Amino acid sequence: IENTSESSPESRRKKPRISEMAEIESRRINEESLKRWKTNRVQQIYASKLVEALRRVRQRSSTSTETDKVVSGAAREIRETADRVLAASARGTTRWSRAILASRVRAKLKKHRKAKKSTGNCKSRKGVTETNRIKLPAVERKLKILGRLVPGCRKVSVPNLLDEATDYIAALEMQVRAMEALAELLTAAAPRTTLTGT
Amino acid sequence: MENELFMNAGASSHTPVMTSPSSSPAMLNWVSMETQPVDPSLGCNLFWEKSTEQSIFHSALSSLVSSPTPSNSNFSGGENVVIRELIGRLSNIGDIYGTPASNGNVSGSCYATPMSSPTPGRMMVTKTTMPITEFSGDPGFAERAARFSCFGSRSFNGRTNSPFPINNEQPVATNEKMPRISSSPVLKPLVSHVPAGESSGEYSRKRKAKSKQNSPSTVSPSKEIEEKEDSDPKRCKKSEDNGDKTKSIDPYKDYIHVRARRGQATDSHSLAERVRREKISERMKLLQDLVPGCNKVTGKALMLDEIINYVQSLQRQVEFLSMKLSSVNTRLDFNMDALLSKDIFPSSNNLMHHQHVLQLDSSAETLLGDHHNNNLRLNPDISCNNIINPSETSETRSFISHLPTLAHFTDSISQYSTFSEDDLTSIIQMGFAQNRLHELNHGSSKQVPSHMKAEL
Numbered sequence: 001i002e003n004t005s006e007s008s009p010e011s012r013r014k015k016p017r018i019s020e021m022a023e024i025e026s027r028r029i030n031e032e033s034l035k036r037w038k039t040n041r042v043q044q045i046y047a048s049k050l051v052e053a054l055r056r057v058r059q060r061s062s063t064s065t066e067t068d069k070v071v072s073g074a075a076r077e078i079r080e081t082a083d084r085v086l087a088a089s090a091r092g093t094t095r096w097s098r099a100i101l102a103s104r105v106r107a108k109l110k111k112h113r114k115a116k117k118s119t120g121n122c123k124s125r126k127g128v129t130e131t132n133r134i135k136l137p138a139v140e141r142k143l144k145i146l147g148r149l150v151p152g153c154r155k156v157s158v159p160n161l162l163d164e165a166t167d168y169i170a171a172l173e174m175q176v177r178a179m180e181a182l183a184e185l186l187t188a189a190a191p192r193t194t195l196t197g198t
Numbered sequence: 199m200e201n202e203l204f205m206n207a208g209a210s211s212h213t214p215v216m217t218s219p220s221s222s223p224a225m226l227n228w229v230s231m232e233t234q235p236v237d238p239s240l241g242c243n244l245f246w247e248k249s250t251e252q253s254i255f256h257s258a259l260s261s262l263v264s265s266p267t268p269s270n271s272n273f274s275g276g277e278n279v280v281i282r283e284l285i286g287r288l289s290n291i292g293d294i295y296g297t298p299a300s301n302g303n304v305s306g307s308c309y310a311t312p313m314s315s316p317t318p319g320r321m322m323v324t325k326t327t328m329p330i331t332e333f334s335g336d337p338g339f340a341e342r343a344a345r346f347s348c349f350g351s352r353s354f355n356g357r358t359n360s361p362f363p364i365n366n367e368q369p370v371a372t373n374e375k376m377p378r379i380s381s382s383p384v385l386k387p388l389v390s391h392v393p394a395g396e397s398s399g400e401y402s403r404k405r406k407a408k409s410k411q412n413s414p415s416t417v418s419p420s421k422e423i424e425e426k427e428d429s430d431p432k433r434c435k436k437s438e439d440n441g442d443k444t445k446s447i448d449p450y451k452d453y454i455h456v457r458a459r460r461g462q463a464t465d466s467h468s469l470a471e472r473v474r475r476e477k478i479s480e481r482m483k484l485l486q487d488l489v490p491g492c493n494k495v496t497g498k499a500l501m502l503d504e505i506i507n508y509v510q511s512l513q514r515q516v517e518f519l520s521m522k523l524s525s526v527n528t529r530l531d532f533n534m535d536a537l538l539s540k541d542i543f544p545s546s547n548n549l550m551h552h553q554h555v556l557q558l559d560s561s562a563e564t565l566l567g568d569h570h571n572n573n574l575r576l577n578p579d580i581s582c583n584n585i586i587n588p589s590e591t592s593e594t595r596s597f598i599s600h601l602p603t604l605a606h607f608t609d610s611i612s613q614y615s616t617f618s619e620d621d622l623t624s625i626i627q628m629g630f631a632q633n634r635l636h637e638l639n640h641g642s643s644k645q646v647p648s649h650m651k652a653e654l
Contacts, residue, residue, distance in 0.1 A: 054527055075521035078523050082516065138499045139498045139499050142499060146502060149506060159481055162481035162484075166488055169485070169509060169512065172509070172512040176512060176515045176516060176519065182523065183522045187522075
């Protein structure tokens with residue numbers, strides 16, 4: 001493991017050809033992905049970054065009035081923040097992380113041009129599971145669905161898509177772990193009003 | 199496209215070899231092993247009994263020999279590929295023959311029998327340096343060849359000094375073997391380019407546009423080489439002839455020699471298809487390990503179903519958790535900022551947290567019994583398992599280690615009602631800074647319960 005981690009910065013320095021390097025990196029990332037998303041160091045870094053981001057979100061939202069709608073809006077914001085932090089910890093080595101980080105810029109641009117329709121569409125499309133109408137190329141259909149699930153991987157070749165999916169799954173697992181731990185900590189540390197009274 | 203076949207044909211078998219840290223002498227032995235055919239008296243016929251490995255061996259050697267012959271220069275790309283595939287093949291063979299436990303073992307087992315020298319590593323190296331020097335005529339070649347051994351550990355360039363100190367000790371032996379390897383002078387530029395080129399231990403993918411042009415020319419000579427399993431001199435001569443054919447290949451393009459396996463179709467299309475299939479199946483295997491429950495299903499479609507479900511469930515969990523975090527966020531006082539900052543960052547709070555933990559343990563468990571359930575019901579397995587991650591640093595140790603106890607503590611809301619405010623205050627005050635907690639409790643008591651529903 002140490003050798004692989006040592007070699008990655010070296011090989012990144014070399015870069016014989018860009019596309020080749022991308023492939024090589026994706027290969028390497030693929031094999032390292034399980035390790036790097038499972039280390040507690042990563043989780044710790046992610047949790048601390050998430051806390052910082054949440055603090056910022058809280059400060060931003062504290063000025064606005066608190067309604068029920070804000071809760072769902074805040075949830076979305078927190079999810080996006082969490083995704084961004086996750087993508088940042090990927091250090092730009094994977095396609096999905098770059099797509100997540102880039103989507104924020106894209107969303108902001110679209111916000112200025114149109115209403116939030118486009119970003120809303122993207123989100124709704126993401127959650128919808130497409131029924132396989134044409135069952136013949138079943139595997140291909142599923143690969144397409146997978147490509148839609150992994151951000152930024154709609155038009156990616158099959159092996160690269162599988163690589164990205166591998167890393168994405170490992171990253172998501174880490175994200176879930178960290179967010180759960182954080183939520184646990186916060187809910188435990190903030191005593192609820194039900195505790196008092198009654 | 200066929201180029202990749204060569205790499206990926208052995209991919210499944212050699213990837214474990216490649217990923218494990220291989221000692222350079224171990225890989226070196228394989229390089230030297232590759233040159234042993236030059237000197238059959240060494241008696242490594244053990245490796246030549248099995249046809250597939252033999253053919254691989256032959257093809258590996260021949261490819262190495264053939265590719266550099268035509269060009270004196272401009273071999274940046276091709277050399278890398280050739281060397282890489284050669285090493286890959288060798289590692290493949292090593293994997294086949296030796297115990298997969300470690301590369302050192304492999305080399306030892308490979309060499310113990312024919313060489314009758316029990317010590318792997320240096321001893322083997324010394325014995326086989328001769329053919330290597332013969333082979334290349336370049337003292338630097340062995341060094342660079344040994345560098346290729348770093349493919350296994352993928353620190354390709356970091357080992358300039360590791361390989362062949364023994365190389366220079368051994369005098370170049372019989373020169374009659376030199377002429378057989380006409381490519382030797384070319385090996386130097388071949389080898390010198392390799393470190394500059396493919397620095398990683400990964401086999402390069404093919405360039406579809408370019409390699410397709412090259413594939414017919416590369417595949418045909420390679421197949422010829424593969425299918426005829428002759429002795430070394432013949433092979434070398436043949437490779438020289440084939441080297442002329444490979445001369446036509448653009449050296450700047452990296453191509454991967456593809457070898458048709460024994461008993462399989464040698465059509466270029468089928469070779470390419472096999473490469474593609476093997477690549478995909480390789481990744482699917484990795485995904486299978488990652489996604490729980492994928493072991494039972496077979497077939498790409500079902501596995502993809504599982505994978506898609508898993509990704510969707512993970513994303514849903516993230517959504518749920520973000521909603522939860524948002525609710526917690528809104529309820530938090532600004533005190534929580536300081537509280538969290540103390541939680542996350544290392545400080546003397548570690549001790550306080552531990553105290554807190556102990557207090558909570560003693561008091562909470564008596565009241566709560568063992569409710570491990572329901573507030574945080576996304577996925578009980580994940581929540582229980584992941585919170586108890588072993589931490590490396592002290593801060594995480596405190597941060598995460600007290601979470602399990604907090605999980606006990608927070609598990610059932612209903613029982614919280616048994617806590618009076620004073621009880622809570624007394625318990626928590628022992629752990630946290632007193633001022634902060636006073637504010638916290640006072641603040642929470644004054645809070646309007648507007649977000650209770652988010653908890654459930």
